[in-house]
Amino acid sequence: MGTYALPAHAFRAIADGRLDLQEENSFRLQTPAHGGTAVMEVADEQQKAWTDYHYVTADIYHEAHDVLVVLFSFTDDKGRTITVHFGVLPQVETRLCLPLAALNGEKLFLDRYPGVMQSVLRGDAFVDRASIKQFAVATVPSITARSFEISKLALSESIPSFNYAYTPYVDQLGQLSWKSWEGKLRDREELAAALHDEWEELQQGNQALDNWSQYGGWKSLRFAATGYFRTHFDGDRWWFVDPDGYALFSTGMDCIHPAGAMRVDGMEHLTPPLPEREGEFADAWVGEGYSFGVANLISAFGANWRSKWKELTEQRLKVWGINTIGNWSDMEFIRESTLPYVYPLSDFPSTQYKIFRDFPDVFSKEYEEQATRFAEQLLPLKDDRRLIGYFLRNEPHWAFVDGLNLTEQLLRSAHRFESKTVFVKWLSEKYGAVDQWNAAWDSSFMAFDDLYDAKLAAAYLDSGSCPDDFSTFNRIMIRRYVELPSRACKLADPHHLNLGMRYAWVSSEEVLEGCEAFDVFSINCYDMAPSREQIKIISERLNKPLMIGEFHFGAADVGMLAYGIRAVETQADRGLAYQYYVEQAASIPELIGVHYFQLNDQPVLGRFDGENYQIGVVDGCQQPYRPFTEAMARTHARMYEVRTGKTAPLQHCPKEIPRTGF
Template sequence: MKRIVFLSLPALLAAWLLSGLALAGGFGTTRDGGAWWLTLPGGVRFFSIGADTVNGGDRHYREHGYWWEDHYPDQAAWAADTQQRLYAWGFNTRGGWSDPTTAMTLPLVPEIDLGRNSRLHWFDPFAPDALERTIAKARELTAPYKDNPAVIGYFTDNEVGWWNAPLFRWYLGNEWAIYTKRFLWRMVYDHYKGDWRKLLADFVPGEGANSFEDLKKGRAELKLRPGGNGIALIQRFTAACAGRYYELVYKALKAVDPHRLVMGDRLPLYYNQDAVLASRGFLDVLSTNYNVDTPDGWVAPYYFEGLERLTDVPVLISEFFFAADENRSGNVNNGHLMHVKTQAERAVGAAAAVRNFAAFRNVAGIHWFQYYDEPSTGRGDGENFNMGLVDIRNVPYEGLTAALAAANGRVPAIHADSGGRTTPPQPAVIPIRKAAAPVNAADDSLADWPDKAGTRLPWFTVPAPHVPFGDVHVSWNETGLALFNLAQNYADLYLLARDGDFPPSESYRISLDVDAGAGVRHFVLCLVPRPHHLYPGRFELAPKLYRVADDGTLSPIADQGLAQVLDKPLPHIAVELALPAKLLGVDRLSAGQPLSLRIQATTFYREMTMTLGAPAKGGGKHASRTTPVAAVLIDQ
């Protein structure tokens, strides 16, 4: 067994940097006892606990934001005090956008925007000179770090996203001179074997497009046809673009700085499964930003369990955060990113999130965003959040930093114990736990689900090579069943060719079939897009609950108070449903009561479906259904 090292002491890192180990090889990764770790040069393993933007601030925001000269006589004093604080709070790494000064001994991961500067995504990744161009740019961007032994590796970009439909629309609408347009055209032609009628079953072409040859023209357009399967082709193209990107940046960085880790593009609080699959073999570490799911610090397990199955490298959480409306910098927290009312709630939630992250065996690092609060007037892009460990006047948030120091100190032990953590096999009869209190499906909150671990049903399946795209939790009380679903689903809602209302068949939906003793009742909850009530040009999701007849006919259920979509924009899905006992054909539910159920969740445009239950035998129009699973209501 290798020794676990938690880099919390300045003397440890100073000794490492001054030793020959600093120049003998580089940082690495290792899997020990089932858990992933980073390693120092020389092989000693550690878990990276980082802070982003460990820098002196921005002079342009000096009047309303953090600026080092207002608090220190020189940069050496700033570096010494800042590093001492971070060590005291349990941090051991400088994350993205941090000062690379060698006056600090904290290891460093720079974000270098290699793809953007090499004109890869959104330009022409399949151009013949793409690798040559990327190598040249990589040599330029890594030059400032080549002699800095603290550099672990590089984030290649920030929040690329791999948004499927925008890539498809952009390159299809480009001119024929663009090599990636030609690549896409060939993919479309081959997918339909040159049969235009087959394409028309999946897509509605734009004006003037009546053949494959017409798609070679600039401004060519294809929209999804309701009921078709065009999203599968769009996902194939997304995977091809992502695979090309990861291949180019990996080969370029290994050519110019081979001892540094390639640490990914900081996925934006979401991941496209086909893009992650395409990255295999071209990453040393996969990095992802993450927006904590609920104010109590719950982290939805499907996200990291899915990454473990999709890729064979460790994951680094390159950005997570908690903000509070009560703050000293005047931040207004103007968006959906995690924020709570008080600094006390912030400290509790942030510390819980750290412990939850550390318990995933494929997570090898956690980086907090960010060292100081955003300016009181907001950043240049308008974002205005209390995300700092210190306020804009350089005063620490003592409750937060004390809570993080305690949680960070427990991380190595929690992570060492994570290696044997596995999902238990599905029992013959699934226990459904009783809710601690009646679920309120109209409060824009999941606070009434204190037992999130106990109510999760972790046995959903998706056809390989994909994995479940969300978690489903179920509980009960005497008045009925309750369910919530946390998931991710990017969808370009303008991509669908339609007149009138958005068809339920193309919406995100949860199908629920329950037999509580009065025969099977079939329901479907559809999340239907509608124009946003505040922001022109954007959508919000409205829940619509239906009873499903045996022939598939949908009958709306007056659902006031029965279903809600929490206020999170796509690609985030957070939906809650209360299903009264009377809708199940019984007066009340009770402990020990057996029932059978089957649950399916389907993403927009029917891209993927995850299922609890075994596939139904035979074919026919109900072949997509599943056989029910047995469950029992338990009073705990």
């Protein structure tokens, strides 16, 4: 296999890092808790190697107590930078492999190689491999100093082999095997006893429902009933209104299902012996993954485990004060529950050729036809009164690039998109004559059709009034992207609310174009509290209420290796963080719901894409985090008093610790 070693002596430590050279292409990087970086300046004679070879590979090892998030960053001669975040397990050697083709920016989540946790790409829309000027290895801030060794760092022509030693990492319950913590269970007998005790406790009754309507609404405030969920502005604040007319501030729980499955492929060297796919634990095999959480339910409840889980979970949610079944929840559970729910539509309209990442050719006939088919999945649900509404999709990948210029990406492509044809026609109608267009753009095109030549177009992507025209056409495309499927869905199902696309964040003001078509604008907000100012701005811009589709907090005091996107020190702090977030949210007039992500901790060895966060309300052994659930119940008991201004929201936010989110 052909390789090109990247010499360790070419790196220098910056940002408080300390670099110790080992062998020719190996070094140890030590960083303080706030992070550090090792940088290699790419000499002119080395640049060709970045196009001749197809992968960057390296072995990495560290002995910390949690996941190391290591960054590979690439900067080209135009100053564009792309950074790839890798999650690396502690105390086990891991081989990293990055396809250099990823620097075209087209994929947000990269393929997962054996032993590696999630690999995520951040930064600019693309980096020119032919002109890479700098390569850096870095760490993100952590709760402690870091020390890790990088060896065999090289460019490679092909994917390397992954020959790992067998090192069981979790026990038969799915718990981290080499760490102890309060609440760690010893065996299946102890697990079963704990679940049966909780079952008996929950059968004693539940007073949390006394002031709830049959749809989870608040009986102390009522508006006109329409028979379905709707939104309402009462002059001071927005609300969901349930089918019987009762006000609802939606506190939801995402991913209500028995337990997530661990990806087995590529992690066999870290997995204990697993049961056969047929037999007592057959239900624990979910596709190609294995769910320790389901296996633990089978151990506790036997063949009737699913029915017991559904009853147990329904009672838990009501005791905790959850009034909405959130996104990606088990449909069998939804059908048998009495709680209202939201529904994620699947297979958002797309096209064979995409402008950037998942942004389709929105002016193609294909997109229009796909939008019509997409809406048809609502037909079986259109008369369900427990359905609040539907999400069109989740976190569009194209919107992860701040200030993304879709029109520039359109013209950089050699493909003749229908959207490119519409843009050329739009320009010709705006300017009339080519000379007027050239004067405005400070260009020298011979005809409007010259824009079909990507090389010709690339010479004038930032001159004259070109950026203004791009911005206008970006808005035209985004509006069509939003309005076509929204219109089709409303025709298929006029009763239920369009809850939007759950954007990860609003990466530019252009993203809001067309979002008036939603009934509710949804956003996933991973902060210690929602931004009152941003929510007000968006709501006033769209004249719509907002809801938060995801937020969470993890902690460092149990047997998990990554703490999610926002983290605090202890489970008690998690409870306070939840209370602070929800009460601050409830006090924002334009916000009508917050949904927590998620019910279960993720598997220690990672779900399908490698996320392994301690963010659940219950752990992998199906045990609730009691300080957290007690705080949830306390919060929801006060929520409507806070919402209506009768009680002040919690003012103290627990101390945040550095995250280990990828």
